[in-house]
Amino acid sequence: MATIEDVARAAGVSASTVSYVLSGKRSISGPTRKRVEQAIAELNYRPHAGARALASSRTNVIGLMAPLRSGVDVAVIMQFVTGVVTRARAADHDVLLLTQDDAGGLERVAAGSMVDAIIVMDVEADDPRIPVLRGLRQPTVLIGLPRDPAGLSCVDLDFEAAGRLGASHLADAGHREVALVGPPPEVMARHTSYADRVLRGFRHTCAHRSLAGDVEPCEATPEGARAAVDAILDRAPGTTGFMVHNERALPHVLARLEQHGRSVPGAASVVALCPTDVATAQAVPLTSIDIPGEVIGGVAVDMVLARLGGEQPAESRLLTPELTQRASTGPRASAA
Amino acid sequence: MATIEDVARAAGVSASTVSYVLSGKRSISGPTRKRVEQAIAELNYRPHAGARALASSRTNVIGLMAPLRSGVDVAVIMQFVTGVVTRARAADHDVLLLTQDDAGGLERVAAGSMVDAIIVMDVEADDPRIPVLRGLRQPTVLIGLPRDPAGLSCVDLDFEAAGRLGASHLADAGHREVALVGPPPEVMARHTSYADRVLRGFRHTCAHRSLAGDVEPCEATPEGARAAVDAILDRAPGTTGFMVHNERALPHVLARLEQHGRSVPGAASVVALCPTDVATAQAVPLTSIDIPGEVIGGVAVDMVLARLGGEQPAESRLLTPELTQRASTGPRASAA
DNA sequence: GGTTCAATTCGAAGCGCTTCGACGCTGCGG
DNA sequence: CCGCAGCGTCGAAGCGCTTCGAATTGAACC
Numbered sequence: 001m002a003t004i005e006d007v008a009r010a011a012g013v014s015a016s017t018v019s020y021v022l023s024g025k026r027s028i029s030g031p032t033r034k035r036v037e038q039a040i041a042e043l044n045y046r047p048h049a050g051a052r053a054l055a056s057s058r059t060n061v062i063g064l065m066a067p068l069r070s071g072v073d074v075a076v077i078m079q080f081v082t083g084v085v086t087r088a089r090a091a092d093h094d095v096l097l098l099t100q101d102d103a104g105g106l107e108r109v110a111a112g113s114m115v116d117a118i119i120v121m122d123v124e125a126d127d128p129r130i131p132v133l134r135g136l137r138q139p140t141v142l143i144g145l146p147r148d149p150a151g152l153s154c155v156d157l158d159f160e161a162a163g164r165l166g167a168s169h170l171a172d173a174g175h176r177e178v179a180l181v182g183p184p185p186e187v188m189a190r191h192t193s194y195a196d197r198v199l200r201g202f203r204h205t206c207a208h209r210s211l212a213g214d215v216e217p218c219e220a221t222p223e224g225a226r227a228a229v230d231a232i233l234d235r236a237p238g239t240t241g242f243m244v245h246n247e248r249a250l251p252h253v254l255a256r257l258e259q260h261g262r263s264v265p266g267a268a269s270v271v272a273l274c275p276t277d278v279a280t281a282q283a284v285p286l287t288s289i290d291i292p293g294e295v296i297g298g299v300a301v302d303m304v305l306a307r308l309g310g311e312q313p314a315e316s317r318l319l320t321p322e323l324t325q326r327a328s329t330g331p332r333a334s335a336a
Numbered sequence: 337m338a339t340i341e342d343v344a345r346a347a348g349v350s351a352s353t354v355s356y357v358l359s360g361k362r363s364i365s366g367p368t369r370k371r372v373e374q375a376i377a378e379l380n381y382r383p384h385a386g387a388r389a390l391a392s393s394r395t396n397v398i399g400l401m402a403p404l405r406s407g408v409d410v411a412v413i414m415q416f417v418t419g420v421v422t423r424a425r426a427a428d429h430d431v432l433l434l435t436q437d438d439a440g441g442l443e444r445v446a447a448g449s450m451v452d453a454i455i456v457m458d459v460e461a462d463d464p465r466i467p468v469l470r471g472l473r474q475p476t477v478l479i480g481l482p483r484d485p486a487g488l489s490c491v492d493l494d495f496e497a498a499g500r501l502g503a504s505h506l507a508d509a510g511h512r513e514v515a516l517v518g519p520p521p522e523v524m525a526r527h528t529s530y531a532d533r534v535l536r537g538f539r540h541t542c543a544h545r546s547l548a549g550d551v552e553p554c555e556a557t558p559e560g561a562r563a564a565v566d567a568i569l570d571r572a573p574g575t576t577g578f579m580v581h582n583e584r585a586l587p588h589v590l591a592r593l594e595q596h597g598r599s600v601p602g603a604a605s606v607v608a609l610c611p612t613d614v615a616t617a618q619a620v621p622l623t624s625i626d627i628p629g630e631v632i633g634g635v636a637v638d639m640v641l642a643r644l645g646g647e648q649p650a651e652s653r654l655l656t657p658e659l660t661q662r663a664s665t666g667p668r669a670s671a672a
Numbered sequence: 673g674g675t676t677c678a679a680t681t682c683g684a685a686g687c688g689c690t691t692c693g694a695c696g697c698t699g700c701g702g
Numbered sequence: 703c704c705g706c707a708g709c710g711t712c713g714a715a716g717c718g719c720t721t722c723g724a725a726t727t728g729a730a731c732c
Contacts (some may be wrong), residue, residue, distance in 0.1 A: 680726080681731105692718095695711085698708090698709085
């Protein structure tokens with residue numbers, strides 16, 4: 001491997017000059033720059049990442065903790081990951097991927113100076129990783145919103161607003177008895193940030209608009225979906241509006257509604273809270289509120305890099321949810 | 337941040353001794369080791385990754401190129417990724433994730449000594465990344481099988497055997513007219529390694545057992561699935577055996593068969609080639625040949641680390657596919 | 673008692689890069 | 703005509719670690 005010395009020799013300059021050509025931190029005359037650039041090209045020189053990190057205490061690597069927990073749809077996770085990697089690359093950074101949900105991993109890559117910054121996904125209300133994060137030298141961005149975000153940067157879809165939006169949409173269409181088919185029970189039990197928030201928003205709107213609002217967590221399996229739908233219709237047979245926040249269960253919820261004779265959107269309306277591509281990939285294209293994973297991942301990178309640069313304070317950003325009407329919602333049947 | 341010097345001072349030894357305690361490359365007496373370990377713990381010392389990489393030319397990072405191409409199911413990709421990360425961590429390595437499918441990315445991380453080794457996913461028959469790979473200093477493992485694997489390490493499910501196995505299973509059940517519902521056309525057009533191989537195996541068995549074997553690529557959408565099923569039944573209305581190699585289309589293929597009055601498994605049998613969890617998550621639990629993504633990812637790590645260690649030669653490993661009978665296949669109706 | 677040898681530990685030389693202070697040069701104003 | 707300010711470049715120090723050869727010590731042996 002060629003070193004910076006080799007390049008310097010080939011170009012007839014000193015190593016520091018080559019370094020300045022590369023970094024642009026001091027001005028270099030046109031001719032000199034040309035010679036150096038040519039030498040770099042001829043030798044196919046690449047700076048040694050370790051040496052660079054050692055000398056500059058910058059790695060140009062962002063750590064991404066994307067825990068693969070039961071109950072969360074990996075396809076959705078992958079969208080966030082894609083957003084992070086894409087945006088990071090655009091800013092000349094690489095991504096180190098952590099999938100184990102251990103605070104130790106954070107500690108290791110941060111204290112070992114493997115990364116300049118860290119992005120953490122799938123945050124819980126009282127996430128045990130948060131204290132660790134607070135102690136790190138590197139800036140951090142959470143994707144999700146913990147109970148106490150003070151001093152932390154966070155970004156996410158405004159899931160509480162999404163919960164309100166879904167319920168309002170159903171209410172606007174005349175539905176009086178509505179239900180939220182939620183994520184799997186274990187996701188709720190962990191108090192996963194987004195799950196709690198959707199719930200809160202949904203309940204809030206139900207209360208304000210005097211809707212009968214039922215909530216049922218739902219395993220991401222055909223049986224789980226059947227059981228959830230059955231439970232809801234058992235408790236409140238008059239339920240006509242459904243909000244579903246569970247990608248994997250979605251097709252089976254729809255199927256079960258059909259089996260109950262509640263055709264969509266004729267006899268029942270369904271609003272999905274999921275990435276647009278899964279909403280449109282169902283048998284009936286679903287009215288949905290998008291979870292823009294790639295966008296959020298990208299924003300997370302922007303935020304973390306901003307904090308690396310200047311002395312930006314921590315901030316939280318919640319993206320406004322948008323509902324797109326498709327074929328799964330309509331006016332309440334008896335009202336039609 | 338504490339440095340190795342700080343630890344050495346605290347323990348009353350030299351820096352090199354601390355280094356040897358950490359690496360175990362020379363014997364250290366019990367008492368000394370104790371003191372050093374205690375100092376490390378007290379100072380919460382972590383070696384600086386960059387410094388270590390510079391001095392040892394080892395990063396303990398594996399590069400993983402997981403391109404997110406259209407037509408490939410991200411959930412499946414994620415299984416491979418999970419396997420890689422998990423196994424890598426078990427061997428004290430981290431994973432740098434590349435999602436852009438550019439040979440330049442490989443070049444960059446390899447030539448810049450950011451990684452010790454590279455694993456490449458989603459290989460095509462004549463993958464343009466292969467020449468680059470051959471030129472790298474770092475060992476490489478492909479997940480997939482290119483046309484000419486000479487000198488490269490490869491690992492994958494034996495998709496050709498899987499194609500044969502699926503067709504044989506249908507033939508054994510008495511089906512004489514069978515069809516392969518394949519991946520999306522763009523995946524086929526790229527000559528994605530696994531797609532080509534399944535096709536070859538499927539056709540091979542059809543020929544040898546005198547089956548009428550149809551093949552139809554399939555977009556991963558409801559419409560695509562409908563179109564594919566319709567096309568097959570249009571060309572060969574007597575088709576009763578289906579092999580589906582397309583996770584996203586699976587539910588819609590099943591639905592369309594029902595719509596044609598071909599109930600599964602009564603009037604049509606379906607063998608899926610997909611991860612077990614997607615096979616069991618369908619409305620009818622599907623007889624399937626598993627794609628063991630996590631296992632393959634793990635093996636890829638084992639292979640690449642083996643080559644880092646000794647002077648192992650390149651080798652190819654194809655895992656034998658296994659078919660699990662579930663509720664979607666049965667004897668041909670007219671034979672029953 | 674002198675040697676030899678093994679077991680431990682130390683010191684120093686880098687690994688390849690960044691960065692800071694310094695230096696030589698040119699062109700300007702006084 | 704001299705001094706001074708910039709500009710462009712260089713040299714050297716150091717980032718924190720690994721690793722090799724060498725030094726030290728104590729035990730074992732003759």
